[in-house]
Amino acid sequence: MLTHREIQHTKWISLGKLLLAYFGVSLFIRLPFFFRDYIDVDESTFILMGQSVVNGHLPFTQLWDLKPPALFYSFAALIAAFGKSFIAIRMAGTILVTLTGFFVYLITEQLSSSKTAFWAGMLCICTSSLFGSLQGVMSEHFCMFAFVPAIYLLGRFPEKGALVFLSGILLGYSVMCKMNMAYPTLLIGLLYWAVIPHFSWQKAMVQTLLLGLGVLISISVTVLPYWFSGKWDLWLRSVVFAPMAYDPHATWMHKLLPLILGFISLSLAYFFINKHRSWVVEHKAYYILLMASYVGVFFSFIDLGKVNGHYLLQLYPMLITLLCAGLSVSFRAKPAMYTVFWILLILAPMESYIEYGVLINRASKGKSLYNEEGFTIPAYFSAKHIHPKKIWFLRYHIAYWLMDAIPPTKLVTHPSNLYREELYPIIGLKSHTTQEEIDRIVNRLKPDYVVGDSYLDSTGNSGAAYLAKLILKNYLRVQVIGNAGIYKRIVKRL
Structure with missing residues (x-):
């Protein structure tokens, strides 16, 4: 015993x-x-x-x-x-x-x-x-x-x-x-x-x-x-x-x-x-x-x-x-x-099987296993020897981490916070509305580059549409990488 x-x-x-x-x-x-x-x-x-x-x-x-x-x-x-x-x-x-x-x-x-x-x-x-x-x-x-x-x-x-x-x-x-x-x-x-x-x-x-x-x-x-x-x-x-x-x-x-x-x-x-x-x-x-x-x-x-x-x-x-x-x-x-x-346990992880297929395909072509725009956008700037002092990611903002950069304001650390006006006074912003904060970032802080969707929809009256209008007015799209568009600020000569 x-x-x-x-x-x-x-x-x-x-x-x-x-x-x-x-x-x-x-x-x-x-x-x-x-x-x-x-x-x-x-x-x-x-x-x-x-x-x-x-x-x-x-x-x-x-x-x-x-x-x-x-x-x-x-x-x-x-x-x-x-x-x-x-x-x-x-x-x-x-x-x-x-x-x-x-x-x-x-x-x-x-x-x-x-x-x-x-x-x-x-x-x-x-x-x-x-x-x-x-x-x-x-x-x-x-x-x-x-x-x-x-x-x-x-x-x-x-x-x-x-x-x-x-x-x-x-x-x-x-x-x-x-x-x-x-x-x-x-x-x-x-x-x-x-x-x-x-x-x-x-x-x-x-x-x-x-x-x-x-x-x-x-x-x-x-x-x-x-x-x-x-x-x-x-x-x-x-x-x-x-x-x-x-x-x-x-x-x-x-x-x-x-x-x-x-x-x-x-x-x-x-x-x-x-x-x-x-x-x-x-x-x-x-x-x-x-x-x-x-x-x-x-x-x-x-x-x-x-x-x-x-x-x-x-x-x-x-x-x-x-x-x-x-x-x-x-x-x-x-x-x-x-x-x-x-x-059921074997069949459940279908998303994993699909992702394994993506990795195998990339490996067979000699590509890095690291994939998607968060990696390719920093690689683009590095290859062009561009080191923007100020950059704003509307999407793919993990790229800040890889580029040793930070968001233009602490509000947009999480991109969607830009549209949460109820948080503005808590964070301590002087802006009262989304449009005011967008104006402050685009027209006063003036990021050198903005990264967002390859196509920006400026129609409608939403905050996102207003942001798209300002970007299209002040920036020129210089590169499309995957689903991302890289927009460079237009230097206006006097």
């Missing part, structure tokens, strides 16, 4: 093999996108913000974006360690996804069988890496990398103060990567006393205070640099007030979708609780934590009034865990079903 130590050793070996398998799947899905310049505009912006931190600037001082500072410090750490490496950043994303899936496995294993937990973790990895912009490294990847382990620790070791405190630090980090995670974090804090088994109210209070202290420490670490440099108000405006002022200009469908999904989810949860009340009571701790997280994230979506595809990364771990555990209680899977799962 195996001793307890031998059993634990065997379990650790099994978990190591599982982690390696998860990493292999995650890497296979995400690897062909390591060489893309641009996967999502947000990822490119985070990289620029991280580089600004590496260069010695606090977030929001030189450049600006609508995210909390821990996210930018995380990107800065990667850049400081590995330099300007797309591979390092995308590999970090692979590791984040792998670890999130692994902790989904650990949580689901507490609620169900190891086989069910395996597929829960695998499903989490796939949903965090497939479709749209998820092959990039998003803020949601960082925040869930911290949030899911915190849920595991709180449910598994509620009596251990040190781990509860660590969970608080992880939850605080999650909030400082994505502000809407404050909703589930607050809900967990309010309900955590119900998770702790067989404790007096005094002990429950101590554990809850430890959890809250950990959260506050994580947040305070991001505040202190601003406090000591006399820029506390900048942190407050950028981290707290900016998300409150942000208007996503959502359509009625975008606003209605969170309500519909929330109603369906809570209805299913209600019927499941009624049918499997004893199971829910037995696993009360995790059920409370997962439902509090799920409801908190959903409420944040409703408050925002919009759900983008990558926002759902904040729901997938909880949804997948609850769904897989619930189905395993309600149904007994037949062997044929697992065969279907394997087939």
